[in-house]
Amino acid sequence: MRSADLFSHVTRVRSGAPLVHCLTNLVVTNFTANVLLAIGAAPAMVVAREEVAEFAPIASALSVNLGTLDEPQARAIRLAVDAARDAGTPWALDPVAVGPLSFRTAFAFDLLDAKPAVIRGNASEIISLSGGAASGRGVDSTAATDAALDAAQVLALKTQAIVAVTGATDYITDGKRVVALANGSPLMTRVTGVGCALSATVAAFVGAASRAEWFDATVAAIAYSTIAGELAARDAAMPGSFAVAYLDRLASVDEATFDKTLVQRDIASA
Amino acid sequence: MRSADLFSHVTRVRSGAPLVHCLTNLVVTNFTANVLLAIGAAPAMVVAREEVAEFAPIASALSVNLGTLDEPQARAIRLAVDAARDAGTPWALDPVAVGPLSFRTAFAFDLLDAKPAVIRGNASEIISLSGGAASGRGVDSTAATDAALDAAQVLALKTQAIVAVTGATDYITDGKRVVALANGSPLMTRVTGVGCALSATVAAFVGAASRAEWFDATVAAIAYSTIAGELAARDAAMPGSFAVAYLDRLASVDEATFDKTLVQRDIASA
Amino acid sequence: MRSADLFSHVTRVRSGAPLVHCLTNLVVTNFTANVLLAIGAAPAMVVAREEVAEFAPIASALSVNLGTLDEPQARAIRLAVDAARDAGTPWALDPVAVGPLSFRTAFAFDLLDAKPAVIRGNASEIISLSGGAASGRGVDSTAATDAALDAAQVLALKTQAIVAVTGATDYITDGKRVVALANGSPLMTRVTGVGCALSATVAAFVGAASRAEWFDATVAAIAYSTIAGELAARDAAMPGSFAVAYLDRLASVDEATFDKTLVQRDIASA
Numbered sequence: 001m002r003s004a005d006l007f008s009h010v011t012r013v014r015s016g017a018p019l020v021h022c023l024t025n026l027v028v029t030n031f032t033a034n035v036l037l038a039i040g041a042a043p044a045m046v047v048a049r050e051e052v053a054e055f056a057p058i059a060s061a062l063s064v065n066l067g068t069l070d071e072p073q074a075r076a077i078r079l080a081v082d083a084a085r086d087a088g089t090p091w092a093l094d095p096v097a098v099g100p101l102s103f104r105t106a107f108a109f110d111l112l113d114a115k116p117a118v119i120r121g122n123a124s125e126i127i128s129l130s131g132g133a134a135s136g137r138g139v140d141s142t143a144a145t146d147a148a149l150d151a152a153q154v155l156a157l158k159t160q161a162i163v164a165v166t167g168a169t170d171y172i173t174d175g176k177r178v179v180a181l182a183n184g185s186p187l188m189t190r191v192t193g194v195g196c197a198l199s200a201t202v203a204a205f206v207g208a209a210s211r212a213e214w215f216d217a218t219v220a221a222i223a224y225s226t227i228a229g230e231l232a233a234r235d236a237a238m239p240g241s242f243a244v245a246y247l248d249r250l251a252s253v254d255e256a257t258f259d260k261t262l263v264q265r266d267i268a269s270a
Numbered sequence: 271m272r273s274a275d276l277f278s279h280v281t282r283v284r285s286g287a288p289l290v291h292c293l294t295n296l297v298v299t300n301f302t303a304n305v306l307l308a309i310g311a312a313p314a315m316v317v318a319r320e321e322v323a324e325f326a327p328i329a330s331a332l333s334v335n336l337g338t339l340d341e342p343q344a345r346a347i348r349l350a351v352d353a354a355r356d357a358g359t360p361w362a363l364d365p366v367a368v369g370p371l372s373f374r375t376a377f378a379f380d381l382l383d384a385k386p387a388v389i390r391g392n393a394s395e396i397i398s399l400s401g402g403a404a405s406g407r408g409v410d411s412t413a414a415t416d417a418a419l420d421a422a423q424v425l426a427l428k429t430q431a432i433v434a435v436t437g438a439t440d441y442i443t444d445g446k447r448v449v450a451l452a453n454g455s456p457l458m459t460r461v462t463g464v465g466c467a468l469s470a471t472v473a474a475f476v477g478a479a480s481r482a483e484w485f486d487a488t489v490a491a492i493a494y495s496t497i498a499g500e501l502a503a504r505d506a507a508m509p510g511s512f513a514v515a516y517l518d519r520l521a522s523v524d525e526a527t528f529d530k531t532l533v534q535r536d537i538a539s540a
Numbered sequence: 541m542r543s544a545d546l547f548s549h550v551t552r553v554r555s556g557a558p559l560v561h562c563l564t565n566l567v568v569t570n571f572t573a574n575v576l577l578a579i580g581a582a583p584a585m586v587v588a589r590e591e592v593a594e595f596a597p598i599a600s601a602l603s604v605n606l607g608t609l610d611e612p613q614a615r616a617i618r619l620a621v622d623a624a625r626d627a628g629t630p631w632a633l634d635p636v637a638v639g640p641l642s643f644r645t646a647f648a649f650d651l652l653d654a655k656p657a658v659i660r661g662n663a664s665e666i667i668s669l670s671g672g673a674a675s676g677r678g679v680d681s682t683a684a685t686d687a688a689l690d691a692a693q694v695l696a697l698k699t700q701a702i703v704a705v706t707g708a709t710d711y712i713t714d715g716k717r718v719v720a721l722a723n724g725s726p727l728m729t730r731v732t733g734v735g736c737a738l739s740a741t742v743a744a745f746v747g748a749a750s751r752a753e754w755f756d757a758t759v760a761a762i763a764y765s766t767i768a769g770e771l772a773a774r775d776a777a778m779p780g781s782f783a784v785a786y787l788d789r790l791a792s793v794d795e796a797t798f799d800k801t802l803v804q805r806d807i808a809s810a
Contacts, residue, residue: 025585026296026566026569026585026587027569027570027573027583027585028570029296029297029570030297030298030299030300030301030462030463030570031570033297033462033463034461034462034509034510034513037459037460037461037462037509038460038509038510043297043462044367045295045296045297045337045338046338046367046371047296047338047340048338048339048340048341048373048374049340049341050340050341050373051339051371051372051373051374054371054372054373055371058370067585068585068586068587068588069588069591070587070588070589070590070612070616071588071589071590072340072342072612076340097584097586100594100598101586101591101594101595102591102594103588103590103591103594104588104591189577190577190578190791191574191577192570192573192574192577192583193570193573238787238788238791238792239574239577239578239787239788239791240574240578240783240784240785240786240787240788240791241784241785241787241788243510243574243784243787244510244511244513244514244784245510245511246510247508247509247510247511247513248508248509248510248511251460251508251509251510252508296566299566299567300567300568300569300570300571300732300733303567303732303733304731304732304779304780304783307729307730307731307732307779308730308779308780313567313732314637315565315566315567315607315608316608316637316641317566317608317610318608318609318610318611318643318644319610319611320610320611320643321609321641321642321643321644324640324641324642324643325641328640342610342612346610513780514780514781514783514784515780515781516780517778517779517780517781517783518778518779518780518781521730521778521779521780522778
């Protein structure tokens with residue numbers, strides 16, 4: 001995909017400030033909100049069963065993350081995704097640790113009928129959600145993203161969602177098309193919430209795009225975030241200062257730097 | 271107001287380390303605690319229905335924020351504010367996103383009978399809570415603070431609370447007196463929780479003051495925080511490093527710098 | 541204890557990446573996860589009643605913190621510690637603010653029958669949990685650690701846990717042996733969650749050790765963390781930048797620096 005087309009989605013988020021409704025986990029709420037503010041979006045963590053349905057039509061997009069799912073949150077998420085579907089608000093699913101834990105796994109499968117626009121996870125999570133047997137031990141992915149590409153395509157065809165498997169190489173597919181991206185830094189795995197916040201970023205980009213552009217918007221969100229991570233790793237070699245630099249880079253990467261840094265891989269040789 | 275008088279409240283918080291009981295939202299608990307520690311106060315996030323009433327008489331002040339209100343938290347907040355009122359512990363209300371969301375809006379109106387010492391919000395929130403029709407879309411304020419000054423005075427007279435409307439210009443009023451402050455930086459809106467933590471800071475300042483000084487203490491808290499923000503924006507131009515610099519400045523601004531930076535506006539010409 | 545033996549536990553955490561299941565408070569979840577990632581461990585904040593028991597056998601260790609305990613979390617913690625005990629997964633208890641607040645105090649005493657491997661608290665908390673009368677006002681400790689050493693030994697003998705009282709001087713005891721450490725910085729008390737994350741770090745070190753090494757692993761975890769804090773205070777004098785530097789130092793302290801910085805105190809002269 002053309003770098004300029006991808007960067008146009010960055011510009012659109014910055015100028016449009018999409019309102020992203022997040023139902024996410026307790027560990028990453030703060031970091032996710034700061035990532036959304038850094039990219040120019042507007043975070044809204046409305047969590048109560050009493051309010052989520054009222055908020056769905058106001059929001060540009062909804063981001064759902066199962067990281068610290070419990071029964072009350074599951075009820076709120078169900079109401080929120082149903083309201084989003086009814087209102088035509090696109091929503092993104094981050095199936096954290098789906099596979100080894102049965103409660104969230106069953107819940108994630110149930111959610112698929114509410115038609116997520118995008119599903120973003122690591123290799124283990126995407127393999128599990130596609131119906132395969134993965135070997136995760138929670139948020140860590142023990143499977144390489146390459147192995148999950150087939151699963152991602154199966155899942156995309158089954159759900160009609162765009163599926164993104166992120167890792168050293170990131171794959172984005174709608175079941176037919178596949179884009180592979182190779183930016184980023186291992187430091188992105190040393191700060192909690194980078195992956196979770198990436199799902200919220202995808203939601204923001206999709207929320208600022210038309211339906212026909214959701215695939216491109218997802219690729220743009222992941223390219224932009226991993227490029228910011230790669231540049232931040234040049235600024236800071238340790239995780240505390242890397243997290244600060246990552247937010248700074250998300251707020252400041254310009255089109256020329258984006259273009260110069262972007263690495264897309266040829267799928268055939270991936 | 272005289273700069274030296276305002277700074278005396280800063281000194282009093284630093285030496286007295288008021289214990290601030292916070293019932294706040296999930297997004298900002300960590301940042302709020304770090305802001306309170308930076309200004310020299312002692313944060314205590316005691317949240318359980320079983321404990322809040324027991325803690326109210328121990329605390330110097332209570333800070334209540336409705337950002338991620340749900341039914342269990344509403345019950346805990348009700349118990350906490352009633353215990354605070356009975357114990358004579360002053361409490362501050364931050365009516366996050368009151369207006370567009372009915373559950374929290376009804377709850378915020380109900381809370382007013384427990385006599386908050388201070389109400390701090392953005393323009394949309396204060397207009398809504400005063401009974402007017404605002405046009406918020408959540409935590410963002412779409413109304414300028416100027417437009418909210420009338421509403422703030424109405425709300426202050428109705429509730430006998432000090433009301434602070436914060437934004438590019440900050441107004442603090444008890445219904446009769448009005449102080450306008452014009453410090454700060456747009457970067458304060460690019461870090462989640464700066465406004466929420468400001469409410470906790472107001473609670474800390476009020477908790478370290480006598481009842482007759484609550485108005486001055488509120489002005490001092492807002493002047494101090496916005497000056498720290500303005501100085502931090504000179505240290506750091508991007509949101510990640512700005513958040514770090516803001517905490518550093520909150521912990522270190524001295525009286526001479528405070529005096530040199532403070533901008534009060536004449537209300538007549540505001 | 542020999543510095544090289546202590547540092548071997550640091551190396552073991554870095555290479556083994558123990559999976560630490562955390563049931564902790566709302567204020568410090570993010571910081572705790574980032575501390576665990578910085579030391580090379582893998583955090584997992586699995587919190588739901590439906591999942592905690594399923595996760596206990598997968599985890600290398602469990603870290604329990606009572607900072608924002610409420611009834612639903614109490615039920616989840618009970619299930620988690622019982623499952624950990626049954627699975628032979630060691631668990632650490634951080635009895636935040638036990639003493640002045642009755643709900644959590646009663647709960648903490650109940651938990652002792654599930655045999656924590658380590659209990660880490662400040663002086664007030666350890667005195668309270670040993671059955672004495674402390675004078676805390678919450679998370680602050682108003683008692684010096686010296687005064688808590690007797691209480692720590694009593695508690696260790698009663699529970700067969702390793703007990704660590706942390707403060708300006710840190711004491712670690714199994715009821716018979718006592719090690720005193722004197723590293724650290726007052727800045728560690730100006731950042732929320734440093735103490736809570738220390739308990740999770742102890743859990744990680746214990747989770748990477750054999751049962752016979754739990755005492756040494758606890759000493760190593762506290763020595764390592766306080767040395768990182770002391771070094772971070774040389775990098776940064778204010779709390780915002782100190783927190784960043786602390787994470788960076790946790791990720792990077794090497795054996796030579798550890799050895800040069802470590803201060804153990806002779807107990808007889810303490």
